[in-house]
Ligand code: KIV
């Protein structure tokens with residue numbers, strides 16, 4: 001009730017919903033080292049941050065939020081290490097977060113000494129709940145905080161050598177009345193006066209996700225269409241996953257006019273996490289759009305992430321979980337086996353194999369160990385396919401059926417999955433040694 005009373009997105013026009021997919025990759029900004037890190041039970045050490053940073057660069061991120069340097073010594077020293085050890089490639093821009101307070105902004109610019117370029121990300125909270133309960137300030141006072149910070153960024157950037165770009169986030173945007181969110185973004189833009197050569201990022205965080213994805217997208221569309229200096233503004237999204245919809249929020253938000261996404265690998269981040277950039281990128285890949293990020297070696301990406309964060313990628317995590325290409329059930333195995341044969345025979349250009357959204361090889365996964373898996377649910381098609389692929393035996397129909405039942409029974413009685421070698425052992429015992 002409370003939220004409904006104040007929660008007033010404009011009526012969605014749904015113009016953007018006519019599009020089938022996002023047509024080009026957005027600018028990706030990894031917030032693994034900031035939002036991701038601040039939500040870990042044990043935040044990363046300096047060495048871990050350096051290693052993670054290098055990996056983010058390796059897989060193609062061009063913008064990386066490295067922390068809140070004024071907030072802790074590790075964050076400050078991490079940025080200094082990146083700069084002093086020359087670890088930031090020329091085509092990568094680091095981003096730092098700051099609140100709208102002079103001593104914090106001063107320290108933030110100090111931490112950036114010697115950086116060739118950086119995004120300085122200013123935020124303050126704008127939702128009704130935060131204004132009333134936390135800050136006890138009027139709308140005008142909240143605008144004043146943002147404008148104060150925006151002016152200081154101008155001042156400090158002028159005094160500091162380097163190429164600085166600015167970003168503003170009305171934090172808790174999704175709990176903010178849209179007209180007010182627009183007013184505060186425009187007030188900041190009036191201070192920064194973006195031009196074609198000096199663009200500004202306006203970032204719309206679903207700090208806490210409050211609505212269905214089409215409602216968030218209609219909010220994005222409203223801001224996109226009414227923002228001042230729109231041609232010189234990069235509109236960015238920062239979805240969190242409280243409703244389990246961050247990927248959908250991002251996809252619809254991109255269709256509705258956004259150009260940039262802030263998120264993390266596998267959706268690490270506050271509470272239910274930030275949007276999972278791996279899923280977003282691979283969704284684009286599966287629709288024929290180059291995501292401009294490289295997940296060809298997904299097992300390596302998972303291993304680095306798990307080592308650095310201490311978190312686990314769960315078995316059914318899209319595109320990356322251990323079981324996401326596995327087929328145990330007979331009918332699925334049969335369809336996959338037929339689809340793979342069809343593919344070979346027809347030399348298909350497109351990926352069309354049933355039950356597999358993409359070719360597992362595209363993310364460094366193997367058919368042999370990852371796809372046809374044998375247990376008591378499996379069928380003759382899959383078991384026959386496995387024997388043929390791994391051991392070169394193509395069984396006649398009746399024999400395949402009998403052998404299928406034998407293998408299922410063994411698995412049922414042992415109550416475990418059977419590896420290809422075990423299936424082959426049963427085959428040898430049943431047929432070859434006779
Ligand atoms: O979720 C959020 O609102 C944030 C801001 C600081 C951008 O992380």
Ligand code: ZN
Nearest residue numbers: 035205207238
């Ligand atoms: Zn966040």
